Amino acid sequence: MGGMTSAGGSRWAVEVRGLGKRYRRRWAVRECAFRLPAGTVCGLVGPNGSGKSTLLSMIAGLVPPTTGSVRLRGAPAGAPVDSAFLAQDKPLFPRFTVEETLRLGEELNPRWDQAVAERIVRSGAIPLHARVGALSGGQRSRVALALAFGKRPGLLLLDEPMADLDPLAAHELAGLLMAEAAEQGTTVLMSSHQLSDVATMCDQLVVLGEGRVRLAGEIDALLASHRLVTGAHLVEGVPPGIARHTVVESRTVGRQFTALIRPHGPVEGEWKVAEPTLEEVLLAHLRSPGTPPLLTVGARVDAAPTEKADAAHPENTENTENAEEESAI
Ligand SMILES: Nc1ncnc2c1ncn2[C@@H]1O[C@H](COP(=O)(O)OP(=O)(O)OP(=O)(O)O)[C@@H](O)[C@H]1O
Structure with a gap:
């Protein structure tokens, strides 16, 4: 567009x-x-x-x-x-x-x-x-x-x-x-x-x-500007390699770290990176009202x-x- x-x-x-x-x-x-x-x-x-x-x-x-x-x-x-x-x-x-x-x-x-x-x-x-x-x-x-x-x-x-x-x-x-x-x-x-x-x-x-x-x-463009990142993470908090992107929402359950981000460039590290569904993007934004528009x-x-x-x-x-x-x- x-x-x-x-x-x-x-x-x-x-x-x-x-x-x-x-x-x-x-x-x-x-x-x-x-x-x-x-x-x-x-x-x-x-x-x-x-x-x-x-x-x-x-x-x-x-x-x-x-x-x-x-x-x-x-x-x-x-x-x-x-x-x-x-x-x-x-x-x-x-x-x-x-x-x-x-x-x-x-x-x-x-x-x-x-x-x-x-x-x-x-x-x-x-x-x-x-x-x-x-x-x-x-x-x-x-x-x-x-x-x-x-x-x-x-x-x-x-x-x-x-x-x-x-x-x-x-x-x-x-x-x-x-x-x-x-x-x-x-x-x-x-x-x-x-x-x-x-x-x-x-x-x-x-x-x-x-x-x-x-x-x-456009929903396609909005989805394409987000990534769902998952992987093992041993310490609390957002890993530095992820924190350089806009983090809409992140959570750690056990050793599993999950984040919805707006990447600014490639996501480096041993992460599984996927395009999120609309539902994932919407729910993350509804839960994180402080994310920049x-x-x-x-x-x-x-x-x-x-x-x-x-x-x-x-x-x-x-x-x-x-x-x-x-x-x-
Ligand atoms: N006529 C009114 N007088 C005073 N406050 C109002 C009036 N209409 C809406 N508001 C207030 O404005 C805000 C937004 O209301 P609105 O009905 O636009 O929200 P909404 O997103 O449609 O909500 P919902 O999902 O519950 O339908 C609310 O805080 C509501 O109390």
Whole structure:
């Protein structure tokens, strides 16, 4: 992705710069800056309370940022965009029938695709005449997904879409999301706590920790910039040959030393060195929130000044330990 430029803007579905949200004294999202190529499926991962829903709501234009800006498809910040947001609580009118709910979707959306919406509802065996308030949680999720997909949006923002779906429904949704991205060029940004869903569905990743971006970019490139190192080690602590790399996490059990590192050059010594799985990289980063952030070249935005950022909130800038890691990926 090294040759990418932001020329033409529209190759980036989402660009956020200096994005922050403060609720009273507490920052839910801080200094987020990354971009997401159009037509990709991106997983948004992070511990509870790390700011995923807040970030999605700001990108959806539902929550005004305290600092920074969101740009969608190269359009000026704040311009109306063709996106659909499926919130975690999936708000629907309980007194409407499923059919009435879809009709409302049709009336509100000029590009409405009734066939897609109906297919999603029918494959869950949900009767069109059923009242939404009488459906199970998973069935309501399916209706909400039908509404989101029926809009045929360019950008689909999903907050834990799989959370209450049964395994078959989740599998079907995964197929649908990937097909939409491939066939319609839809960009999908979805938060999830299911690392295996992220591994099977997503080609991009954004990891949040305490409201900040910890990892962002193409999953292949992120994996390629990490190594899992194992071997025998007789004394406590990280061996000097390993400590010269960025050590995300290390542990010694008995005589067995294991570390997830970002190598800066060859790993010397009698170590077994392998490329980690996505799950290994994610878990290590979730357990080690102090690791410097890593953004691939494709995910980085220039450090352009943001609208209302740092001048009004000088406490935003103090954090040198959060300096981004230099990398050639
Ligand atoms: N409307 C609000 N008013 C005050 N604080 C809020 C509000 N919404 C979110 N927060 C706070 O912002 C932080 C981030 O919350 P957010 O819901 O964005 O996290 P999340 O990563 O989506 O969490 P989860 O995985 O539990 O869904 C939390 O500390 C939360 O308490």
